[in-house]
Amino acid sequence: xxxxxxxxxxxxxxxTMRFGGLVAVGDLSFNVGRGDITALIGPNGAxxxxxxxxxTGFYKPTEGRIVMNRSNGEHFLLEQMADFKISAKAKVAxxxxxxxxxxxxxxxxxxxxxxxxxxxxxxxxxxGGIFGLAGFKSAEKQAVEKARYWLEKTNLVDRAxxxxxxxxxxxxxxxxxxxAMCSGPELLCLDEPAAGLNPRESAELNxxxxxxxxxxxxxxxxxxxxxxxxxxxxxxxxxxDYGEKISDGTPDQVKSDPKVIAAYLGVPDDEVEEVExxxxx
Amino acid sequence: xxxxxxxxLVSCAKDAAVGGLIALALFSLMIGMQADxxxxxxxxLGITYRWGAVGIAxxxxxxxxxxxxxxxxxxxxxxxxxxxxxxxxxxxxVGLGKYAMPIFLVLAVVLPFLLTYWLGSRGSRQYLDLAIxxxxxxxxxxxxxxxxGLAGLLDLGYxxxxxxxxxxxxxxxxxxxxxxxxCLPLAGILAAFWGIILGFPVxxxxxxxxxIVTLAFGEIIRVVLLNWYEFTGGPDGITxxxxxxxxxxxxxxxxxxxxxxxxxxxxxxxxxxxxxxLILIMALVTNFVTMxxxxxxxxxxxxxLREDEIACRSLGIxxxxxxxxxxxxxxxxxxxxxxxxxxxxxxISPESFTxxxxxxxxxxxxxxxxxxxxxxxxxxxxxxxxxEFFRGLEEYRMLVFGLLMVVIMVWxxxxxxxxxxxxxxLSGGKASVISADLVQEGHG
Numbered sequence: 001x002x003x004x005x006x007x008x009x010x011x012x013x014x015x016t017m018r019f020g021g022l023v024a025v026g027d028l029s030f031n032v033g034r035g036d037i038t039a040l041i042g043p044n045g046a047x048x049x050x051x052x053x054x055x056t057g058f059y060k061p062t063e064g065r066i067v068m069n070r071s072n073g074e075h076f077l078l079e080q081m082a083d084f085k086i087s088a089k090a091k092v093a094x095x096x097x098x099x100x101x102x103x104x105x106x107x108x109x110x111x112x113x114x115x116x117x118x119x120x121x122x123x124x125x126x127x128g129g130i131f132g133l134a135g136f137k138s139a140e141k142q143a144v145e146k147a148r149y150w151l152e153k154t155n156l157v158d159r160a161x162x163x164x165x166x167x168x169x170x171x172x173x174x175x176x177x178x179x180a181m182c183s184g185p186e187l188l189c190l191d192e193p194a195a196g197l198n199p200r201e202s203a204e205l206n207x208x209x210x211x212x213x214x215x216x217x218x219x220x221x222x223x224x225x226x227x228x229x230x231x232x233x234x235x236x237x238x239x240x241d242y243g244e245k246i247s248d249g250t251p252d253q254v255k256s257d258p259k260v261i262a263a264y265l266g267v268p269d270d271e272v273e274e275v276e277x278x279x280x281x
Numbered sequence: 282x283x284x285x286x287x288x289x290l291v292s293c294a295k296d297a298a299v300g301g302l303i304a305l306a307l308f309s310l311m312i313g314m315q316a317d318x319x320x321x322x323x324x325x326l327g328i329t330y331r332w333g334a335v336g337i338a339x340x341x342x343x344x345x346x347x348x349x350x351x352x353x354x355x356x357x358x359x360x361x362x363x364x365x366x367x368x369x370x371x372x373x374x375v376g377l378g379k380y381a382m383p384i385f386l387v388l389a390v391v392l393p394f395l396l397t398y399w400l401g402s403r404g405s406r407q408y409l410d411l412a413i414x415x416x417x418x419x420x421x422x423x424x425x426x427x428x429x430g431l432a433g434l435l436d437l438g439y440x441x442x443x444x445x446x447x448x449x450x451x452x453x454x455x456x457x458x459x460x461x462x463x464c465l466p467l468a469g470i471l472a473a474f475w476g477i478i479l480g481f482p483v484x485x486x487x488x489x490x491x492x493i494v495t496l497a498f499g500e501i502i503r504v505v506l507l508n509w510y511e512f513t514g515g516p517d518g519i520t521x522x523x524x525x526x527x528x529x530x531x532x533x534x535x536x537x538x539x540x541x542x543x544x545x546x547x548x549x550x551x552x553x554x555x556x557x558x559l560i561l562i563m564a565l566v567t568n569f570v571t572m573x574x575x576x577x578x579x580x581x582x583x584x585x586l587r588e589d590e591i592a593c594r595s596l597g598i599x600x601x602x603x604x605x606x607x608x609x610x611x612x613x614x615x616x617x618x619x620x621x622x623x624x625x626x627x628x629i630s631p632e633s634f635t636x637x638x639x640x641x642x643x644x645x646x647x648x649x650x651x652x653x654x655x656x657x658x659x660x661x662x663x664x665x666x667x668x669e670f671f672r673g674l675e676e677y678r679m680l681v682f683g684l685l686m687v688v689i690m691v692w693x694x695x696x697x698x699x700x701x702x703x704x705x706x707l708s709g710g711k712a713s714v715i716s717a718d719l720v721q722e723g724h725g
Contacts, residue, residue, distance in 0.1 A: 056595065088597030096595075102588035104720030105581075106703045112578075113585040114596045119578035148707060160707035165719040183596050 004033030004236050008069065009187050009219045010055065010092075015064035017050050017243075024050040025243045027064070032187065032236075034071070037213055037220045039230045039251075042240035043263060048223045049097060051240070052189055055221075056094045057083030068092060070186055071217065088117050093185035095176045097192050097223075103165030107156055107175060110164050111147035114182035119143055150178040154208065170201040174208065181212065188212065190222040194229045202226060206233050231255065239263070293350035301343035308338045381655060389416075389561055393554045402550035409553045413560055413625065415665045417618055420564035422645040422657035424614030427571055429643065430652035431580065432607035433587030433723015434484070435492040438499025439642055441479075442472040442612040444634035446619025448506060451519040451629055461525040461624050465617060472616020476609040484604045499639055506631040518630025525624050527555060556625055563621060567614045568654055574610075576704045583607050584652075584704075587723035641665075648689055650696025651722060659697055 008031035017025040025047040032038045040048050053059040055066050055078055066078040068090045076090040086092050102110050112119070122139030151157040154174040159167065164175060173193060180188055193209070194202050210233055212218050224230050230237060230251065237254040239247040241263040247254050254260055258278055313335040314328050392412060396405035421443065428436045449468040453459045459467070483494050506513045513519070524532065532539045532552040539555075540547040574580040582603045585593050593600055623629050645664055649656030663685075671678040693699060699717035 058591075058594075084594045084597050084599050086597075087595055088599075094595050096592070100589045100592040100595075102585045102592065104588055104701055104715055105584060106706075106715070108705055108707045109581060109584075109703060112705060113581050113593070113598070116578050116582050116585075116596065116598050123577055123579075144705070144707065151707075157707075161703060161713070163715045163719045179596070 004031045004036055004038070007034045008032055009034040010221065011067040011069070012051070012055070013065050013067070015051065015054060015066065016062050017047070017054055017059060018062045023243055025054070025061075025240075028240070028243070028245055029064075030238045030245060030248055032219060032221050034069075034219055035213065035217075036235040037209060037222065037233050038236045038238065039234035040221065040223050040238050040240065041225070041230055042246075045242075046240040047243040048240055049191060050243075052094065052191055052221075052223065054079065056092060056189060057081055057086040068187065087183055087185070091184065091186040092189060093180035093183050093187070094189040095173075095180055095191055095193065097195070099169075099172050099176055101164040101172055101176060101179070104163060106161050107151060107164055107167075108144070108147055108160045110175065110179050111150060111182045112143055114179045115143045115146065115184075118184075146182060150181055153211070154178045155204075170197050173197065174205070177208065177212075181216070181218070185218055188218050188220045190220065190224075192223050192225065194224055194226040197226075199228075202229060205229065209233055289355065290351075293347055293355060296350055297343050297347035300346040301339050304339045304342035305335070308335045312338055385655070385658060393557055397550060397554075402548050406550060406553060409550070409557055411666060411669050413553070413557050414669070415661055416557070416560045416564050417622060417625075418642065418645060418661040418665045419658050420560065420567050420618045420621075421615060421642045422649065422661050423564065423567045423571060423654060424611050424618065425642050425646050426649075426652065426654065426657055427574075427583075427614070428607055428611035429646050429723075431571075431575065431587065432583040432604060433721070434604060434607065435488065435723075436495045436608075436611070437492045437636075437639055437643065438495035438497070438502075439611070439615055440634050440636070440638040441499040441502040442476060442615030443619040443622065443638065444502050444506065444631070445472045445475050445612075446616030447623040447629050447634070448513065448519075448619075449616065450620035450623045451522045452513070454523050455519060455521075461523065461620070462528075465620050468620035469613045469616040472619065473609040473613035476612025477605055480605045480608040484601060484608065496636065496639070499634075499636060503631050503634050506634070514630075516630060516632075518628055518632070519623075520628045522623050522627050522629065524552065524627065525556070525559065556621075560618075560621055560625075563617055567617075571654065579603070579606060581704055588721045644686075648686075648696055650693075650698040650700075650717070652701060652720075653696065653698035656696055656698035 010032040012031070013029050015025055015028045016023070028047075028051065040051060042048055050059065054061045057078065061079050064079070068076040068078050068086075070076070070091060076086075078086055078090060078092070081090065087094075102113060105113070119136075119139060123136045148157065148160070151160050154171075154177065156167075156171060156175055156178070159171075164172065167175060173196070177188075177190065177193065180190075190209075194205055197205060206229060209220060209222075213220055222234075234251055237247075237249065237251050238245060239254055239257070239260050246259045246263060247257045249257075313331055315331060316326060316328055318326060393405075393409060396408050396412075399405070400408070421439070425436065425439050428434050428439070446468040449471045450461070450464040453464045453467060454461075479495075479498050483491060483498070486494055507515055509515065526532070527539055530539050530542055532555065534540070534547045538547065539545075539551055545551070575584075582593065582598050585596075585598070586600060586603055590600055593603075622633070626633075641664065645657055645660045648664065649658070649660035667685075668678065668682065671681060674681065689697070695717040700714040701717070701720050702714050
């Protein structure tokens with residue numbers, strides 16, 4: 001059961017991130033399989049978001065490398081790339097734990113901004129666009145259609161012309177996913193997509209993510225605390241604790257791993273020694 | 282009279298008395314004593330006392346506070362609420378904007394003819410000069426609006442680009458004898474070039490830091506112009522800057538002049554009218570380009586940058602380049618306005634490009650409403666026009682000016698026109714406007 005090691009879309013190798021004396025992530029290696037939904041879980045402060053920030057260029061890792069393998073055969077070393085190039089060239093998109101939408105812009109505008117690079121090319125870096133060249137008009141129409149497609153997918157099309165900041169919380173989360181998808185990613189990194197959602201919204205999110213994976217040739221890496229989401233949809237689970245990987249496998253394997261249970265639930269005092277022996281401390 | 286009502290009156294009076302006391306403490310120094318070079322005492326410094334004026338000021342504060350207490354702050358039904366229903370709401374102001382735009386435009390186009398018709402060519406000159414000044418500030422406001430309003434970059438040194446444009450024209454004309462029409466694009470390009478040069482190191486900074494560095498840059502340009510005596514003439518400035526021609530036809534008396542060619546009687550007002558139309562067209566081009574860019578990917582990227590820079594980078598937008606384009610474009614329009622300023626005045630010196638100019642242009646943009654084009658027009662007319670109009674009030678006009686600012690800040694903290702119109706709509710029709718509460722101001 002190691003399909004993710006055969007054809008990984010993202011390979012994280014010996015990643016270490018230090019903030020001064022604090023080791024947020026220490027010598028972490030794992031693979032994200034192509035076409036998989038991979039979940040990165042762990043208790044608070046385990047270093048999950050740090051891994052995300054390293055993979056999307058917002059932090060420069062202290063050590064290690066992160067390889068993105070695109071389906072056209074290109075390889076990118078993400079730790080050496082500027083953050084905006086990771087999205088533009090390596091096709092890795094992300095969402096944020098604290099939602100970052102363009103609140104004063106409409107939903108449609110949000111999704112148009114996500115297609116900026118393609119539209120800039122079509123507008124001849126603005127010079128063609130000022131004079132209203134036909135090439136730009138058709139490109140813009142295509143972009144609007146793509147935006148409409150994702151708005152329909154996320155059930156937001158009715159509010160397409162409303163400002164994003166006016167949306168309820170759950171809709172904002174879905175819009176952020178739609179916006180990330182409009183940039184045409186091959187790997188979608190979601191930072192706690194189900195945080196603050198009610199059970200019904202959570203179920204809708206599962207459907208949306210499955211749909212993205214199955215129909216759009218996009219692999220998903222997600223951080224999540226909601227175990228119903230993790231266990232239900234993910235193919236591969238990586239568990240972090242104190243910046244180190246303590247378990248890596250299918251949801252069922254991880255669920256029954258004593259190290260994971262110890263990390264999440266803790267153990268009664270009289271069992272500590274026993275567990276420590278088992279864990280190898 | 283019942284007891285609670287009495288205490289209501291008393292409490293209002295007490296509050297007003299406290300206000301009056303504070304006013305007395307402040308005004309006894311600020312208004313009551315005036316340090317002046319006393320005449321007849323051999324240039325000695327003397328103090329004149331004006332207790333009467335202090336009394337008036339304190340009485341105004343006391344009465345004003347009492348009235349406000351009685352009818353607004355402590356009243357059951359504040360007068361402001363009834364008055365408020367007469368003041369247009371944000372949405373109706375936008376509806377008004379639809380009609381205001383063409384009305385303003387038509388008025389602007391026919392203004393010189395109206396003025397010369399009513400006041401004759403001699404009497405209208407003063408007002409036309411004022412109109413040219415206002416329109417120059419409208420253009421500068423629109424240029425700065427790209428940087429501050431759309432991209433959300435706080436630029437306190439905008440006058441530097443105005444200076445670069447003005448000096449580019451003056452120096453090119455002086456050393457190479459280039460005409461206005463050749464220098465105009467060159468001045469814009471040079472100003473944009475300086476915008477990029479400044480932008481590269483500076484745009485890594487955000488918010489307050491960006492503001493301080495742009496302010497410093499504005500001052501540096503002025504100090505360089507002031508001290509490079511051999512090249513720029515330093516504090517003496519540059520005189521004899523050539524006047525613009527009407528596509529090669531000079532505004533002169535006699536054969537071959539503008540009046541002669543068009544069979545008119547010679548009048549000096551012709552050049553003023555021409556200058557007015559010149560700056561009007563330049564300003565309208567600025568507006569047109571800005572409105573067009575807002576609907577293009579680059580304009581949307583500017584606004585997205587103002588909303589959330591980190592999200593922009595996560596979507597693959599090169600934020601440095603995007604900021605640079607905004608900066609360079611704003612600078613370019615500043616440069617155009619600068620070369621117009623030089624040709625209108627015929628004389629420029631570093632005196633004209635002090636920090637206060639940057640502050641006035643920024644105030645126009647902020648008062649008008651960040652990102653609002655029509656707001657900038659209204660603010661420029663009120664600020665520049667009003668300021669010149671009340672020259673008769675002498676020192677008190679600053680007081681009136683300050684009061685006006687406070688009123689606008691209280692009434693409309695986000696500027697006169699503070700709504701944002703979406704750049705694209707899915708439904709094909711017009712999308713409704715977005716309230717300013719949702720729109721970010723940008724953090725540099």
